[in-house]
Amino acid sequence: MTQRINYFQQSPELCKKFVEFSTLLNDCTIEEPIRDLVNxxxxxxNGCGFCLDMHVKEARIHGERELRLHHVAVWRESTLFSPRERAALAWTEVLTTLPEHGVPDEIYERVRGQFSEKELSDLTFEVMAINGWNRANVAFRTVPGSSDKAFGLDKANLA
Known part of the structure; x- marks a missing residue:
């Protein structure tokens, strides 16, 4: 795969602000393991190879167990996720795919049972951020692993 354009070079000020926004999420109310699962x-x-590669490596660096990483795609059938993690994954899916008639009340109520209003707001911004990054990297075909050294992801030892 060949990258189409380097959007960081083409829109440096916009990228800088989006990075700042994303960095703010590191200090939000949502714990790091859930943020990793959401990403x-x-x-x-979204079929974003660059972001999937990056966030799997980050999760491993953060101490996530390998088997749980394999189970993210089948989280409904897996016994490895807590109710809070399941709620975050359900919220991620519904906001990423946005059904024609919006977020169903059943999903909202299930998620709301696990997260405070502030946490749910922060979680929503986490989902917004990763969807934005996914769209840019899919559009411009950013090559998975191409920024490992710059982001310290080579420490994951997953090459």
């Missing part, structure tokens, strides 16, 4: 699941749904 992986949205990237799977």
């Amino acid at each position: 992986i699941r949205a990237s799977q749904i």
